[in-house]
Amino acid sequence: MKIKLISLGCPKNLVDSEVILGKLGERGHSFTSSIDEADIIIINTCSFIKKARREAYAAISRAISKKDSSQRIIVCGCLPQLEKKELFRHYPGIDALLGSADFYEIDRVVNTLANGSSGLYLVNEPRFLYDSSFPRLLSTPPSYAYLKIAEGCSNRCSYCLVPYLRGKYRSRPVEDLLKEAKALVELGVRELILVAQDTTFYGRDLSKKASLPQLIKRLETIEKLRWVRLLYIHPAHLTLSLIRTMASLKKVSRYIDVPLQHTHNEILARMKRPQFKIAERLIDQLRESIPEIVIRTTFLLGFPGERESHFQKLLKDVEKLKFDWVGAFIYSPERGTSAYSLGPKVPSSVKRRRYRELMKIQRSITFKKNQRCIGKDYLVLVDKKGEGHTEFQCPSIDGRVFLEDGHKPGEMIRARISGVRDYYDLTASCCSSRQRRIGQKRS
Secondary structure: OEEEEEEOOOHHHHHHHHHHHHHHHHOOOEEOOOOOOOOEEEEEEOOOOHHHHHHHHHHHHHHHHHOOOOOEEEEEEHHHHHHOOHHHHHOOOOOEEEOOOOHHHHHHHHHHHHOOOOOEEEOOOOOOOOOOOOOOOOOOOOOEEEEEOEEOOOOOOOOOOHHHHHOOOEEOOHHHHHHHHHHHHHOOOOEEEEEOOOHHHOOOOOOOOOOHHHHHHHHOOOOOOOEEEEOOOOHHHOOHHHHHHHHHOOOEEEEEEOOOEOOOHHHHHHHOOOOHHHHHHHHHHHHHHOOOOEEEEEEEEOOOOOOHHHHHHHHHHHHHHOOOEEEEEEOOOOOOOOOOOOOOOOOHHHHHHHHHHHHHHHHHHHHHHHHOOOOOEEEEEEEEOOEEEOOOOOOOOOOOEEOOOOOOOOOEEEEEEEEEEOOOEEEEEEOOHHHHHHHHHHO
């Protein structure tokens, strides 16, 4: 069968999509980028927030509008986990639904649909956790890949559907992760980006206790691996042990992603998040232990009860702490979360205005930080023709480095930053051959 896969949502969902492709490829199916050419259209969805659901609905509607009588549509992931059989009622053109942890059944479902069946429904309690025995067909550039170290979440933040959509936290064993990491590096991957709903909770659920510091120490020993990057750090679980381990390892990027959500304790308490002083202390410890550390964070704006005074404190803290990268989301009430019934509600116009104000301030901060890079030399990992990233930029999330042509994806070069585009992208030119060799020896 010819398969067209549409992957929506975050990098964690992308890993599931890569496993789907790997399983189907192993069974002899082929892939196409065209809906018109496909026998089977698979849409792997996200439904974390209303915006993600709208994107999923649009993708389903487009696929159904182009579907002919011989084609079959499979919708999998978080949207079927949330809405279950209601999706069949709203979209009669769907032929199969798979839950967020049921994608491992994809080959069986495809074969069943190929034999003329329809209306297949496999949405179970999310318990499955893939391992290194599952093939993956990478969709990222040759330079980097995501390593999903765990699935699910047990934090129960008041606004979040993830525990319901993905189940409780489930860590993969260290040895299994090392096996997959080595296989990825042998394929030519030079950077591994560690992802989970909360990477710092890693190992707490295993009978043989493991931890994120232990894992990254083991990853450090993989010979051809150049960088390890940490995303989705929960401030309540970021320990001094992890900070010291990061500072001691050469391959762990001087970059960390710590979503804070807010800086006012009243709002954080409503969100069921740790107090801001914990985050402030950790930021100080990170900058003291790893002087060149780059910190990305995320804020949730317009949470029920967020007054203008709460928001103004957030702006002052952003100006004071000067994060390198900031992402922001506008709150949407999610049925099934404890925050759903909270009030008072913040008007949509106010949410949008707060988003614009925050990002205006952050753009200026990021622009000034990027300007300081001009004239300095950095190692750049080439992602594709004319583009790459430094260890201070997470690919597909932060800015890029635009390079002269002539470098192969997966190659690591030393380049001198020559300018800033907009506020987040950099331009660079290669250093001399001698400078490049010296830089590679030092890295």
